Amino acid sequence: MTSHLFAICFRASRPADLARFWSGVLGWEPDDGPTGGQDSGIAILPPGAGGFRLRFLPGGEPRTGRNRVHFDLTSDSPEQQRRTVARALELGGEHLDVGQLPEEEHVVLADPDGNEFCVIEAGNKFLADTGSIGALACDGTQAVGYFWSEALGWPLVWDQDEETAIQSPDGGTKITWGGPPVAPKTGPNRLYFELALPAGADAAAELDRLVALGATRVDAGGGDARGGDSGEGDGDRVMMLDPDGNEFSVRTPR
Helix, strand or coil: CCCEEEEEEEEECCHHHHHHHHHHHHCCEECCCHHHCCECEEEEECCCCCCCEEEEEECCCCCCCCCCEEEEECCCCHHHHHHHHHHHHHCCCEECCCCCCCCCCCEEEECCCCCEEEECCCCCHHHCCCCCEEEEEECCCHHHHHHHHHHHCCCEEEEECCEEEEECCCCCCEEEECCCCCCCCCCCCCEEEEEECCCCCCHHHHHHHHHHHCCEECCCCCCCCEEEECCCCCEEEEEEECCCCCEEEEEEEC
């Protein structure tokens, strides 16, 4: 059994404040279960049983350039786009200039921790029927898109001019990579993927599979790279790097 995308994790200077912001923008509810406890940060849950959660973990590293991952939020109508922007500004977001052109219809914002995100205009066909988070838009190579397609078992839905995108067979949010040029990495990513294995899965075999696909285990001593108790009571976390050097974690059952 392969890993599934369990959460997108934010390293946040004020996890509770950032969780309230994104809960308010997306309309997602706080997680009242074990994964919502302060020991492991704070989580908010998407509506319905599918999809991934957002987790907000303590991590106040100084900002050193733009994030390699940002959200593209969808809009059903121009009015909804305006409402989403207004709600984000009301909750502490701000407009952000990243060089977008005046004729571009999407709106670029930053959350209260400075993380970029876009509110996409209505009628965007590529993000049709994806949900409120239409895409996790990533700065990355074609090779890393291929890696994540194999790692998650999500088929490629775009592969042109070294740009790639994948999507779960069940639909929902797409993950996209823009291809070269890829900006150099200048420290730990503020946003990273957290994978999870179901109970009873062979964790060692899955970690070996990810390494065979091109991941690297993060362990200074060459050992098993476990991050110790995740604070969630149901497993440990193993930290890894994807082929572009982006951190991700794998929650392994005990």
